[in-house]
Structure formats: structure tokens, C-alpha cells
Amino acid sequence: MAPRPESKVADQIAPERSVSAGRKFKIALAGFGTVGRSVAKLLSQNPHGPLILTHIFNRNIERKKVDWIPGHVRWTEQIEDVLASDADILVELMGGLEPAGEWVSQALRAGKSVVTANKLLIADRGPELLRLARQTGRQLQFGASVAGGIPAIIAIQEGLAGDRLYRIAGILNGTCNYILTKMEATGAGFDSALKEAQELGFAEADPTSDVEGYDARAKLVILTQAGLRVNVRSEQIPCAPISPIDAVDFGYARELNCTIRQISIAQKDTKNGLRLLAAVRPTPPLCALCG
Ligand SMILES: NC(=O)c1ccc[n+]([C@@H]2O[C@H](COP(=O)([O-])OP(=O)(O)OC[C@H]3O[C@@H](n4cnc5c(N)ncnc54)[C@H](OP(=O)(O)O)[C@@H]3O)[C@@H](O)[C@H]2O)c1
Structure with missing residues (x-):
């Protein structure tokens, strides 16, 4: 079966315990490419669910607009619109080291949690960004960055937490x-x-x-x-x-x-x-x- 990074991204946006607590989460999406579009589609399928897509950020945004995104979603090419917004979670699907790294840091400092599929960024700055997330009391989830279709990271971090791997x-x-x-x-x-x-x-x-x-x-x-x-x-x-x-x-x-x-x-x-x-x-x- 082909890997589905978008499913993993969607899973990580809403851990079950948070959803069952009845809370709603506002989601800002950065990067409307292959994975970003699929994540947006998953989020748009359930408009009354716990995850509310509020922003889509991409450069040259006009050429990206599609009619299946709900009307309340704000399309923007200014990252400041996302960072200054009341979105709870930034979903980073742009890729590359910069500016993605800087914007992920800024989002964490602005009190947002971050979900990313960006393997280059996590490989390069994962420990530093995880420290920043801990300091700001927010989450950085990156399960979609490796083996997006299977729960590899979460299996290691949670399922095998009591084991020592060599x-x-x-x-x-x-x-x-x-x-x-x-x-x-x-x-x-x-x-x-x-x-x-x-x-x-x-x-x-x-x-x-x-x-x-x-x-x-x-x-x-x-x-x-x-x-x-x-x-x-x-x-x-x-x-x-x-x-x-x-x-x-x-x-x-x-x-x-x-x-x-x-x-x-x-x-x-x-x-x-x-x-x-x-x-x-x-x-x-x-x-x-x-x-
Ligand atoms: N594709 C997969 O199967 C897969 C699987 C696992 C993980 N990932 C990871 O997921 C992330 C996204 O991958 P993808 O395949 O969706 O890439 P993609 O199709 O190239 O999409 C990236 C999107 O981000 C936009 N973007 C890039 N840099 C930007 C910037 N500086 N400012 C504003 N917008 C920017 C791009 O805009 P333009 O259209 O203007 O370029 C594009 O719309 C990457 O980190 C990748 O490693 C992908």
C-alpha cells in the first residue's frame, strides 16, 4: 500500500485524548502542495469535527486556490497572518530547511503546536526544536516525516518506550x-x-x-x-x-x-x-x- 503521509499528519493534529475532551482546534496549513492539499481535503471533509481549518499559507497564493475549500478559510501569502492568528496548530508542509525552520520556531514561540512532515528539518534541527517546544509548553509532532503510512515514530516513542534499542x-x-x-x-x-x-x-x-x-x-x-x-x-x-x-x-x-x-x-x-x-x-x- 502506498504511504499516506497526509493521514499521519491528520492523526497527529488531533491525538484522540484531546478530541475526546470535546475541544476544537484551529489549524493553519503552511504549504499547499502534494501533501498539503491532501491534508486540507481530509480536514475539509468533516466541517463539524474537532479540527477546523482556518488558514492556508503558500507563496503566490492566487494560483493555489481551489473551490472545495470551505469559504471561511483564509488564503494568505503572508506568514505573519498565520503566526499572529489564533490558530492552535501550525501544520508545516512546505519542506526544506529555511524558511520552514524559522517559521516553525516562531510558531512555537507564538504558543502554537506544530505538526510537520519535513524530514530534512527534523533531521537537521529536531532536538533543538523539541527543546523549544518543551520550553513553550507546546507539542512538535513529526510522525509523518518517516514512513508516513505506518506508525513508526510513535511505535518507537510510545510502544517501545520501556525497551532499549541497539x-x-x-x-x-x-x-x-x-x-x-x-x-x-x-x-x-x-x-x-x-x-x-x-x-x-x-x-x-x-x-x-x-x-x-x-x-x-x-x-x-x-x-x-x-x-x-x-x-x-x-x-x-x-x-x-x-x-x-x-x-x-x-x-x-x-x-x-x-x-x-x-x-x-x-x-x-x-x-x-x-x-x-x-x-x-x-x-x-x-x-x-x-x-
Ligand atoms: N510527497 C510525499 O509523499 C511526502 C511523504 C512524506 C513526507 N513529505 C514531506 O512533506 C513536505 C511537503 O512535501 P510535498 O511533496 O507536499 O511538497 P510540494 O508538493 O513541493 O509542496 C510544498 C508546498 O509548499 C510551498 N512552499 C515551499 N516553500 C515555500 C515558501 N518558502 N513559502 C511559501 N510556500 C512555500 C510550495 O509552493 P510552490 O508551489 O510555489 O512551490 C508548495 O505548494 C516535505 O517536507 C516532504 O519531505 C512528503
């Missing part, structure tokens, strides 16, 4: 997984598998972040901080692209009872140090995931 390993990038699976199944070369992924909407026009491993690396940073409770920076994690892989490599991998996937691994060693790797390599699946 190793996180997995496939964190769907685009690379699609490309490598296609190459393996059909014998296609990297370029044609990438082209097909782009045509089907599984890869972006500029695939650098996925193919080079930067997207998986940002997710690994977040999972490492949440799961292993170690602060690590993206630059500390070696990262290898999948573009040099050729269709013929799958044949060699098969001879070794291996396949080729982009596996992200973070491991805390027993002396409490940290050994980290975000790499692509021919790996027996069981060894990669189970050690």
Missing part, C-alpha cells in the same frame, strides 16, 4: 526500492528503471535526494534520535548512491544468494558508541535486517 535497519526509501526491484525483476538498466519510476510518479523529476541516499539518510537520523536516543548529524552518516548499480550486478548478487537494496543501518555498539551506515550494497536480506 539497532535499526531497513529500507527507508520507496523510490530506490521501486527502481532496484524493477531492475531485479526485469533486467532493466538503472536509467530506464528510473525513467519508468518518474513516469509513474514514484520518482521526482530531480531524483538526486532519493538516488544519492540523502532522503534515506535524513529518515535514519530521525529514527536514530527517536529509537537509539543518540543525537547524530546527517554528515556523520556515509551515504552511497544506487546509480552505479547495473542490471548485471543482480546476477552476481544472486550467485551469492544476495540481492541489492538500499539498506539504512544505525547501530549502537555495546560500549555505548555509535556505528552508523546508510548505504547501498549487495546484502543477503536476512543478514541485513537481522544481523
Whole structure:
């Protein structure tokens, strides 16, 4: 099933306990792109529910307007309209480090909680922003930034809160997984598998972040901080692209009872140090995931 970051964003806006308390929350949305539009649609489906969409912020807002957004929602291209508003929660879906980071900080300082799917921002400034949220008595929720369709972050933070984790390993990038699976199944070369992924909407026009491993690396940073409770920076994690892989490599991998996937691994060693790797390599699946 395709990941649904918008569902995770919507879940995180309204934790069940707050909703059951009968409170209504005013929501300001920053970023009306792929995820932002879907979140707005979910919020607009239940106009009498506990979540009231009040603002939509985006640059050049005129070209973004659609007729299915309720009339009371204010469209704006001035972030100040959002920051100075009485919205309880800012949902940040613009992406990128800045100005998103500055606006998330300002929203927390203005007494708003923040929900974001921005993996780059959380990987880069997560601990600092979480500290700020604690200081201002607000929440910063970022479950949609990693594995948006499954409750990975909340499972680690709440479901496994009493456990000590030492190793996180997995496939964190769907685009690379699609490309490598296609190459393996059909014998296609990297370029044609990438082209097909782009045509089907599984890869972006500029695939650098996925193919080079930067997207998986940002997710690994977040999972490492949440799961292993170690602060690590993206630059500390070696990262290898999948573009040099050729269709013929799958044949060699098969001879070794291996396949080729982009596996992200973070491991805390027993002396409490940290050994980290975000790499692509021919790996027996069981060894990669189970050690
Ligand atoms: N797409 C996914 O499946 C997915 C999954 C998980 C997480 N995420 C994360 O969710 C976030 C949004 O992703 P997306 O795919 O929805 O991106 P997107 O389609 O590019 O949407 C971003 C929106 O924000 C607007 N925006 C960007 N910078 C802005 C700025 N400085 N001022 C005002 N508006 C600005 C963009 O306006 P323009 O139209 O003018 O560019 C666009 O409407 C990212 O952090 C991404 O990593 C996405």
C-alpha cells in the first residue's frame, strides 16, 4: 500500500485524548502542495469535527486556490497572518530547511503546536526544536516525516518506550526500492528503471535526494534520535548512491544468494558508541535486517 503521509499528519493534529475532551482546534496549513492539499481535503471533509481549518499559507497564493475549500478559510501569502492568528496548530508542509525552520520556531514561540512532515528539518534541527517546544509548553509532532503510512515514530516513542534499542535497519526509501526491484525483476538498466519510476510518479523529476541516499539518510537520523536516543548529524552518516548499480550486478548478487537494496543501518555498539551506515550494497536480506 502506498504511504499516506497526509493521514499521519491528520492523526497527529488531533491525538484522540484531546478530541475526546470535546475541544476544537484551529489549524493553519503552511504549504499547499502534494501533501498539503491532501491534508486540507481530509480536514475539509468533516466541517463539524474537532479540527477546523482556518488558514492556508503558500507563496503566490492566487494560483493555489481551489473551490472545495470551505469559504471561511483564509488564503494568505503572508506568514505573519498565520503566526499572529489564533490558530492552535501550525501544520508545516512546505519542506526544506529555511524558511520552514524559522517559521516553525516562531510558531512555537507564538504558543502554537506544530505538526510537520519535513524530514530534512527534523533531521537537521529536531532536538533543538523539541527543546523549544518543551520550553513553550507546546507539542512538535513529526510522525509523518518517516514512513508516513505506518506508525513508526510513535511505535518507537510510545510502544517501545520501556525497551532499549541497539539497532535499526531497513529500507527507508520507496523510490530506490521501486527502481532496484524493477531492475531485479526485469533486467532493466538503472536509467530506464528510473525513467519508468518518474513516469509513474514514484520518482521526482530531480531524483538526486532519493538516488544519492540523502532522503534515506535524513529518515535514519530521525529514527536514530527517536529509537537509539543518540543525537547524530546527517554528515556523520556515509551515504552511497544506487546509480552505479547495473542490471548485471543482480546476477552476481544472486550467485551469492544476495540481492541489492538500499539498506539504512544505525547501530549502537555495546560500549555505548555509535556505528552508523546508510548505504547501498549487495546484502543477503536476512543478514541485513537481522544481523
Ligand atoms: N510527497 C510525499 O509523499 C511526502 C511523504 C512524506 C513526507 N513529505 C514531506 O512533506 C513536505 C511537503 O512535501 P510535498 O511533496 O507536499 O511538497 P510540494 O508538493 O513541493 O509542496 C510544498 C508546498 O509548499 C510551498 N512552499 C515551499 N516553500 C515555500 C515558501 N518558502 N513559502 C511559501 N510556500 C512555500 C510550495 O509552493 P510552490 O508551489 O510555489 O512551490 C508548495 O505548494 C516535505 O517536507 C516532504 O519531505 C512528503
